[in-house]
Amino acid sequence: MTAAQPGRDAEPAEVPRLEPNAPVVRRIAQQETPVLIVNDLSKTYADGTEALAGIDLKVRQGEIVALIGGSGCGKTTLLRLIAGLDQASRGAVQVDGETIRGPHPAVGVVFQEPRLLPWLDVAGNVGFGLADLRRAERRARVAAALERVGLAEQSHRWPRDLSGGQQQRVAIARAFVAGPRVLLLDEPFSALDAFTRKGLHEQLLDLWAEAKPTILIVTHDVGEAVTLADRVVVMRPRPGRLDETVAVEVARPRAPAAAGYEEAVRRVLAALDRSLRPVETRRDLTPEGRANWW
Amino acid sequence: MSHRGPLLRQGYRVGLALLLPLVLAIGWELAVDSGAAPGRLLPPPSRIGATLWDLARSGDLRLHVEATLVRVGLGFLFGAVAGIVAGALVATVPLLRWLVDPSLQALRAVPSLAWVPLFILWFGILETPKVLLIAVGVFFPVYVAVSGAIASVDRKLIEVGRIFRLSRLALARRILLPAVLPATLVGLRTGLGLGFLFVVAAELMGASEGLGYLLVDGQQFSKPDQIVAAIIAFALVGKLADMVLVSLTLPLTRWQDTVRDRL
Numbered sequence: 369m370t371a372a373q374p375g376r377d378a379e380p381a382e383v384p385r386l387e388p389n390a391p392v393v394r395r396i397a398q399q400e401t402p403v404l405i406v407n408d409l410s411k412t413y414a415d416g417t418e419a420l421a422g423i424d425l426k427v428r429q430g431e432i433v434a435l436i437g438g439s440g441c442g443k444t445t446l447l448r449l450i451a452g453l454d455q456a457s458r459g460a461v462q463v464d465g466e467t468i469r470g471p472h473p474a475v476g477v478v479f480q481e482p483r484l485l486p487w488l489d490v491a492g493n494v495g496f497g498l499a500d501l502r503r504a505e506r507r508a509r510v511a512a513a514l515e516r517v518g519l520a521e522q523s524h525r526w527p528r529d530l531s532g533g534q535q536q537r538v539a540i541a542r543a544f545v546a547g548p549r550v551l552l553l554d555e556p557f558s559a560l561d562a563f564t565r566k567g568l569h570e571q572l573l574d575l576w577a578e579a580k581p582t583i584l585i586v587t588h589d590v591g592e593a594v595t596l597a598d599r600v601v602v603m604r605p606r607p608g609r610l611d612e613t614v615a616v617e618v619a620r621p622r623a624p625a626a627a628g629y630e631e632a633v634r635r636v637l638a639a640l641d642r643s644l645r646p647v648e649t650r651r652d653l654t655p656e657g658r659a660n661w662w
Numbered sequence: 663m664s665h666r667g668p669l670l671r672q673g674y675r676v677g678l679a680l681l682l683p684l685v686l687a688i689g690w691e692l693a694v695d696s697g698a699a700p701g702r703l704l705p706p707p708s709r710i711g712a713t714l715w716d717l718a719r720s721g722d723l724r725l726h727v728e729a730t731l732v733r734v735g736l737g738f739l740f741g742a743v744a745g746i747v748a749g750a751l752v753a754t755v756p757l758l759r760w761l762v763d764p765s766l767q768a769l770r771a772v773p774s775l776a777w778v779p780l781f782i783l784w785f786g787i788l789e790t791p792k793v794l795l796i797a798v799g800v801f802f803p804v805y806v807a808v809s810g811a812i813a814s815v816d817r818k819l820i821e822v823g824r825i826f827r828l829s830r831l832a833l834a835r836r837i838l839l840p841a842v843l844p845a846t847l848v849g850l851r852t853g854l855g856l857g858f859l860f861v862v863a864a865e866l867m868g869a870s871e872g873l874g875y876l877l878v879d880g881q882q883f884s885k886p887d888q889i890v891a892a893i894i895a896f897a898l899v900g901k902l903a904d905m906v907l908v909s910l911t912l913p914l915t916r917w918q919d920t921v922r923d924r925l
Contacts, residue, residue, distance in 0.1 A: 487840040497826040
């Protein structure tokens with residue numbers, strides 16, 4: 369399975385390594401076992417559409433990785449495969465060394481829409497995944513999570529009475545309260561206004577800081593990616609592949625004025641720009657279209 | 663008008679709703695009273711009221727209402743249970759859907775009264791064909807509502823259940839059931855309404871008691887006041903049964919304001 373081993377040695381000598389990414393590559397290489405390993409993951413639909421081709425990705429404990437790219441580059445497909453909601457055509461996903469064959473207790477998901485159950489109140493929705501716990505413990509955990517996202521006062525309201533931002537906060541609390549090792553977020557803030565989104569970024573990082581789950585977040589928004597992520601992975605369409613990776617080395621909490629922030633945004637934008645060019649003109653890619661940074 | 667309390671506003675609306683029948687009733691009463699109208703085929707409200715009162719005092723009304731309610735109740739119970747079970751099975755088992763649903767849809771197109779002669783041949787004219795006819799009437803709206811509701815449950819909510827690794831049973835109990843409840847209740851209400859429709863047909867085919875019997879009896883002995891009294895009793899009993907069903911099920915759909923509007 370040569371495809372499973374993105375060949376560092378097989379790489380043609382004349383293609384230069386992308387220097388900006390070298391620290392990330394080294395850091396990941398040094399790490400013993402990443403929490404999330406995606407290995408040669410591919411998805412071809414029944415009609416022959418190739419949605420994803422040969423995705424390789426390793427994410428370490430507590431790292432936040434943003435997946436960014438234009439529409440149709442398979443970001444959501446990738447997330448659904450990792451979540452175990454769809455079956456891959458080839459390749460595998462491992463979480464903590466366990467191969468994903470379906471939804472897994474260690475993997476939490478926040479969808480693009482809140483997907484709250486309309487017949488449960490806010491507390492019922494947050495505690496939905498905790499049915500196995502004793503009532504008192506479930507209540508305590510739900511209350512703590514709601515406190516975290518600033519909805520402690522709303523615990524008995526119906527989802528329909530909440531704003532879009534509040535609903536998404538409930539969805540985030542529902543995912544966090546189950547204590548996932550890996551949390552997948554699929555453009556969770558795309559439907560919200562900029563102001564609400566900023567508040568949610570802070571609350572998400574707040575929640576993350578507690579148990580430091582590994583986070584994989586799909587986004588369209590470069591600012592969002594740079595604000596949240598340690599690493600921004602750019603994807604390329606038709607078929608969906610990983611392209612360049614930009615390490616974001618900006619101290620937290622991050623704000624647009626922070627040192628290095630604008631530089632990171634510029635680099636992500638440049639990488640996005642390159643990802644739209646035809647593969648043949650790319651010197652930084654192998655002939656099969658694999659990113660060379662690995 | 664916006665400063666009025668909700669109670670006052672509701673009273674106002676009830677008053678408006680009663681205005682038209684009251685005006686018509688008083689007008690007819692006066693017309694018959696003054697000799698402008700004969701009142702033989704359509705008796706004035708006072709005579710209908712007197713007939714109703716006589717029926718109630720003699721205990722006959724209670725007897726007839728009870729007989730009708732028992733038939734509707736049994737027919738509704740059988741029809742609703744069968745409709746829910748069949749709807750759930752057909753919506754969740756594809757093979758059954760392809761096998762059974764086309765036939766059921768064809769049967770649904772048969773006007774239920776067309777069954778009457780057959781049921782009489784099969785079961786005679788006692789209680790069985792009556793209850794069965796009502797059950798058939800109740801079955802179809804419930805079946806259509808339940809199977810349609812299950813088929814249209816939001817796939818995205820099912821995925822939430824999958825993410826939390828619910829078993830098939832838990833998925834049915836915690837997501838499917840609450841999701842289909844509102845549409846099911848609407849189907850049950852329609853079914854109950856049809857139950858009252860068919861109890862009349864059932865009692866017209868031969869009965870010695872029941873509100874439908876009062877209708878037949880009134881026709882045969884030229885007692886229009888008794889016919890109208892039975893019609894009024896039907897309206898009251900049907901409305902009451904509907905209100906009971908709604909108030910029993912309202913707590914289950916508290917979360918959905920659109921259902922409350924529809925009910």
